[in-house]
Amino acid sequence: MSLSSDDNRNKKMFLNSIALISQEVLEASILISILMALTKQLELSSRWAISALLIGSLGAYIYGLNIGNISEWFDYVGQEIVNACIQIAIVMLMFIATFLYSRSIFNTKKYGQTLFIVNATAIVALAIVREGAEIYNYLAGALTHAEYLVSVTTGSIIGTGIGVSIGILFYYALGAITGKRRHIIGLILFSLIAGSMTSQALLLLNQADWIPSTPILWDTSSLLSEYSLTGRLLYGLIGYEATPSILEFFGYLTTVMIMLFIGIKKTPKIKCLDEKINT
Amino acid sequence: MSSIRTFLILSVVATLVLFNFIAAIQGYSSSMKEAELLFDEKMLNTAKLIANLHVEGNASNIEHTSTIAFQLWKDNKIIAASNNAPDTPIADFQPGYGYINFDRHRWRSLGYYDRKRNVWIALAERDDIRSLLAENVILKSVYPILLGIPLVSLLIWLIIGYGLKPLRQLANELSNKKNNDLTPIAAKESTKELKQVTTSINSLLQRLDTTLEREKLFTADAAHELRTPISALKIQLHNIKQEIPTNSDALKQLNDGVNRMHHLIEQLLLLYRTTPEELSKDFSEIDLYTLTQNIIAEHYSGFEKKQQNIELIGIHSKINGNTFGLTALIQNLLNNANKYTPKGGDIRITLEETESKYSLRVEDSGPGIPIEARDQVFERFYRHKNQQAIPGCGLGLTIVKHIADLHGATIKIENSSFTSGCAITIEFRRQ
Incomplete structure (x- = not known):
């Protein structure tokens, strides 16, 4: 007796929608919050976020619309490869943003600020393309069943509400931290998100069989499931994974180290600047 | 936030x-x-x-x-x-x-x-x-x-908009206050929290008013009081010149010192006379071109002495202003140009008119003002280290800025169109 694959999926469409949408929105909203907090610290306008949201949404729609064709690329692993490339591109842009941010504090030259804003716009737009396309695909599939329209729509609204609300509160919480501490916390969070992006990219490349599988390093799913609300929040924040492979962990750690190296390199000057301001 | x-x-x-x-x-x-x-x-x-x-x-x-x-x-x-x-x-x-x-x-x-x-x-x-x-x-x-x-x-x-209404009212009241208005703020519909803020601001305004008044009185009184002994000194100096050889170094230095002190006192008095409450009393239509022409003619000997080429270009444009204040403004700009432009140098005054403003531009071929010092030159008694050798008290551009502000004009410093020197442009809004 075979079981319809739809049955289990459809059983909890409401909760599934909340889980998927909130995770995707949360990832993007935390990234926007950190970048907006950094922009604010540099006393730059945050209007770039609106452009990034619009460009990203349009990109996500186009990507989602063509996902069928893209999936057929590279022997039917096109989606994994494109997503991995987007993640790697975001990490590279985050390296540049950290470099500019660490130096912009002292160097208020116009082109440095413009470059930082363009960079931040690109990071957020690409993240939205990636997350938005996932949401688009999910909704496009789920909403073909008229009977699940209500539960999917309600779940999506709640998921979006949770993701956006955490993003807003996170932005204000970061804003409440002052001085050098904000720089350090912002840098650490930014590094952890970059690490998470690298780890995701490696997982996708592994799924596409482009890189070899490595053994699982640990399993904390019994302690904290990736699918619980806390697990999802930590996934969005620091890229928490209950069962990471050695390669994913190595990629994560390397990215974090590089990011901290770029960002911390100039930190002593902040001390000098603070002292100067205080005197 | x-x-x-x-x-x-x-x-x-x-x-x-x-x-x-x-x-x-x-x-x-x-x-x-x-x-x-x-x-x-x-x-x-x-x-x-x-x-x-x-x-x-x-x-x-x-x-x-x-x-x-x-x-x-x-x-x-x-x-x-x-x-x-x-x-x-x-x-x-x-x-x-x-x-x-x-x-x-x-x-x-x-x-x-x-x-x-x-x-x-x-x-x-x-x-x-x-x-x-x-x-x-x-x-x-x-x-x-x-x-x-x-x-x-x-x-x-x-609800939040309603709750923040008193704060918005207080902010509006403060932003609507004129620069010279140091009267207390009326605490309309003031809440418990804002009452404390209003009281503190009013107390601060009162202290500020008292301090400013005291400073003004001190400057005016000191200048007035010093004017008489300086005049006496100048007369005595003139008498000494008749009695001892004119090429005496000590006498020359004494003469320069007395002149500097006289200039400083005159500038301090001018600063007092150009306070908003003094100047705003008497605004009328003034032809900037004629006024500038007259001031040049009045001070022509100074330019001639240094063999400087001075030219006035522009049109007859009328603005609403205070004659005494604008005279002081142009005099100070020309005086600065005369002082800092070397012998045989060039000075150009340009009066232009656009749809929205009139501008008065004074350019010279002097050493110019370094970019990093351009904001500081309007501060009282500020003198750039490169200009210490030229006599002055650091009040000229303060007075210029003061009068420009009073006329709602903007002021900017750029490089002049000559090979060196600076250009100071005052832009008056057209009525």
Whole structure:
């Protein structure tokens, strides 16, 4: 007796929608919050976020619309490869943003600020393309069943509400931290998100069989499931994974180290600047 | 935090949404569990009912829905079954609930034993349909939360806006205050928290007013008091010049010192006379070109002495201003140009008119003002280290800025169109 694959999926469409949408929105909203907090610290306008949201949404729609064709690329692993490339591109842009941010504090030259804003716009737009396309695909599939329209729509609204609300509160919480501490916390969070992006990219490349599988390093799913609300929040924040492979962990750690190296390199000057301001 | 209102609205609404939505998920989960129990109880009642039907053979004639299937087993043989049930048992021969997969669906199953008739009733209900039915009912309790959020957000927006009204009024009152208005703020509809702020601001304004008044009086009195002895000194100096040789170094230095002191006192007096309350009393229409022409003519000897080429280009443009103030402004600009332009250098005054403004531009071929010092030159007694050798007291451009501000004009310093030197442009708004 075979079981319809739809049955289990459809059983909890409401909760599934909340889980998927909130995770995707949360990832993007935390990234926007950190970048907006950094922009604010540099006393730059945050209007770039609106452009990034619009460009990203349009990109996500186009990507989602063509996902069928893209999936057929590279022997039917096109989606994994494109997503991995987007993640790697975001990490590279985050390296540049950290470099500019660490130096912009002292160097208020116009082109440095413009470059930082363009960079931040690109990071957020690409993240939205990636997350938005996932949401688009999910909704496009789920909403073909008229009977699940209500539960999917309600779940999506709640998921979006949770993701956006955490993003807003996170932005204000970061804003409440002052001085050098904000720089350090912002840098650490930014590094952890970059690490998470690298780890995701490696997982996708592994799924596409482009890189070899490595053994699982640990399993904390019994302690904290990736699918619980806390697990999802930590996934969005620091890229928490209950069962990471050695390669994913190595990629994560390397990215974090590089990011901290770029960002911390100039930190002593902040001390000098603070002292100067205080005197 | 760019706006207290935005911060309060966003953070309150975000917290509200977060907690309400998490509560809705919790409510949904516990209601779904309750619904499962209810459906299970209904299944048990249905099983008991089937046990009492006394049906034998295929039960296809029994009205049932495709979402429910049942079998009646006796001595390991089916004695009755719904036509959608398979031949194999759809529940264990043990009392209780479980799950089973058949007919391409997942079913909730129940095994029930009827002792009287010695039959097992195996009942199954489509699990997805049960969930869908329960979800549709439970989600109805979530709608008010979803629909209520925009309404509550609107209310929060209005309430916070109303709550911040006194603060907005205070901010408006402060921003509407003129530069020279140091009168206390009226505390209309002041709240307990703002009363303290208003009291502190008023106390500060009062202290500021007293200090400024004292400073003004001191400057004016000191300048007035010093003017007489300086005049006496100058006369005595003139007399000494008649008696001792004119090429005496000591006498020359004394003469320069007295002149510098005289200039400083005159500038201090000018600064006092160009205070807003003094100047704003007497505004009239002034032809800037004629005024500049007259000032050049008046001071021509100074330019001639240094063999400087001075030219005035422009049109006759009339602006609303104070003659005394504008004379002092142009005099100071020309005096600076004369002082800093070397012998045989060039000075150009240009008067231009656009749709929205009149501009007065004084350019010279002197050493110019370094970019980093351009904001500081308007500060009182500021003198750039490169200009210490040229006599001056550092009040000229302070007076210029002071008078320009009073006329609502803007002032900017750029490089001049000559090979060196600076260009100071004063832009007056057209009425």
